[in-house]
Each structure stands twice: as structure tokens, then as C-alpha cells.
Amino acid sequence: EPEVTQTPSHQVTQMGQEVILRCVPISNHLYFYWYRQILGQKVEFLVSFYNNEISEKSEIFDDQFSVERPDGSNFTLKIRSTKLEDSAMYFCASSPGMNQPQHFGDGTRLSIL
Amino acid sequence: AQSVTQLDSHVSVSEGTPVLLRCNYSSSYSPSLFWYVQHPNKGLQLLLKYTSAATLVKGINGFEAEFKKSETSFHLTKPSAHMSDAAEYFCVVSRGYSGTYKYIFGTGTRLKVLA
Numbered sequence: 001e002p003e004v005t006q007t008p009s010h011q012v013t014q015m016g017q018e019v020i021l022r023c024v025p026i027s028n029h030l031y032f033y034w035y036r037q038i039l040g041q042k043v044e045f046l047v048s049f050y051n052n053e054i055s056e057k058s059e060i061f062d063d064q065f066s067v068e069r070p071d072g073s074n075f076t077l078k079i080r081s082t083k084l085e086d087s088a089m090y091f092c093a094s095s096p097g098m099n100q101p102q103h104f105g106d107g108t109r110l111s112i113l
Numbered sequence: 114a115q116s117v118t119q120l121d122s123h124v125s126v127s128e129g130t131p132v133l134l135r136c137n138y139s140s141s142y143s144p145s146l147f148w149y150v151q152h153p154n155k156g157l158q159l160l161l162k163y164t165s166a167a168t169l170v171k172g173i174n175g176f177e178a179e180f181k182k183s184e185t186s187f188h189l190t191k192p193s194a195h196m197s198d199a200a201e202y203f204c205v206v207s208r209g210y211s212g213t214y215k216y217i218f219g220t221g222t223r224l225k226v227l228a
Contacts, residue, residue: 004156031213043157043203043218055213091156099145099164099207099214104157 002026006092006105013082014113021077021108023092032075033093033102034067036060043091049075079110087112115140117187117204119219127227132176132191134222136204139185145214146187147205148178151221157203163187174198199226 005024013019025032034046048055049067057065066078075094079086089109093102120135138144145164149157161172168180178189187204204219 006156033215035216035218042220043216045215045217048213048215050213056215093157093216095214099209101147101159101162102216103159104149106154106156 004092004094004103004105006108008108009106010109012111012113015084016081019079019082019110021090021110023075023105024073025075025092025094026103029094029096031095031098032069034077035091035093036088037091038088082112084112086110115144115206115208115217117206117217117219119204119222121222122220123223123225125225125227126194128196129193132194132198132224134189134202134224136187136189136219137185138187138206140206145207146180148172148176148189149203149205150200151203152200194226196226196228199224
């Protein structure tokens with residue numbers, strides 16, 4: 001069964017550095033999402049992406065965050081200048097159509113030192 | 114605004130006994146509801162979904178959930194727990210906006226299965 005893949009599984013970065021989290025969604029899916037889960041807290045929506053543009057973003061997704069689909073297969077989340085509070089598990093998801101179930105990757109654990 | 118509330122943060126059952134994980138939702142219109150499971154160090158796997166076709170929804174691994182509008186509930190059940198069911202379970206409601214549907218997650222219920 002096709003799956004969403006995320007790399008790396010664990011990323012350790014110094015505060016203030018840029019980090020890029022990578023995702024390969026399922027190939028025929030059209031809608032892409034990033035969520036995050038801070039340890040001990042709820043899974044929170046960050047951003048949705050369709051037709052090469054952001055459809056919706058949460059208040060968490062400020063100017064430090066950006067997303068890109070650079071080559072038709074990868075979907076990346078960039079954090080320009082990381083803060084300690086960005087430490088979390090980041091999940092990528094994709095779905096084949098509007099309001100179809102989302103398929104999730106295994107996540108990237110981001111640790112900011 | 115849409116939201117889901119998972120009423121128990123931890124549930125413990127003995128192997129072979131029934132499982133009940135409770136979820137209440139709040140929605141201003143007919144919601145799409147999902148249950149996902151997360152095993153340790155793994156991603157979120159879809160167990161089942163409700164999208165207004167039938168109120169009793171059957172999912173994978175013997176799980177099912179019943180949508181009860183009068184009680185605004187979408188509880189997850191399984192007749193007989195297996196050790197492999199030990200995991201965290203998330204109730205999710207989806208909310209549409211500008212042509213995409215974001216997920217709103219509950220806080221999760223950690224299921225422990227005792228031998």
C-alpha cells in the first residue's frame with residue numbers, strides 16, 4: 001500500500017538555524033498538509049496546500065514558516081530561524097481529494113537546542 | 114467552531130474484554146468524523162471515518178464507531194481487545210475552508226491492554 005514518507009525521522013538543530021523537513025506524499029494525491037504535536041499536547045494543524053499554493057494556515061504558521069512543492073513529488077516545510085518552542089513532532093499528510101481521509105507519515109521529531 | 118473532546122486520557126482493559134473509547138464532538142453542521150490510531154514511533158493510521166452515509170461505521174482491526182447526533186457522540190468500540198491494540202487513539206473532526214479540509218484533533222486516549 002502506498003504511504004507518505006518523511007525524512008529525517010529525527011532532526012536536532014541549534015536555535016536560530018534554518019531547518020527543512022521533507023515529505024513525499026502519495027503520488028496521486030492532490031492535497032497536502034503539515035501538522036505538529038508538541039510533547040504532551042494535541043496534534044495541531046499548521047498549513048494546507050493545494051494547486052501549488054497555500055489554502056489555509058493557522059496562527060502558528062507565521063513568517064518563519066514556509067512550504068514548497070519544488071519538484072512535483074516532494075513537499076517541504078521550512079522553518080527559517082528555529083526557536084526552542086518549535087521542538088515537536090511534525091507530521092506530513094496527503095489526501096486524494098477534498099474531504100477525503102488524510103494519510104499521515106511517521107513524523108519528524110525536531111529537537112531545538 | 115468545530116471541536117472534539119475525548120473524555121478519557123487513559124483507558125486500561127484486559128485482553129479479550131470490550132474496548133470503549135469516548136468522543137464527543139461540537140459542530141455547527143453535519144461533521145466528518147474520523148478515528149486514527151498511533152502506535153509508538155509510528156504515524157497516524159486511519160481506523161474508520163463517518164461522512165453521513167451510515168451511522169454505524171465499521172473500520173479496520175475489528176473496530177467500529179456509532180455516530181449519535183442526539184448525543185453528539187462518536188464513540189469507538191471493539192468487542193474483544195488484543196495486546197496489539199495498545200496504542201494512542203485520536204478522534205478527529207474535519208473542517209472545510211477555502212476548498213480544503215483541515216483536521217481538528219482530540220487530545221488522544223492511550224489504550225493499555227493487560228494480559
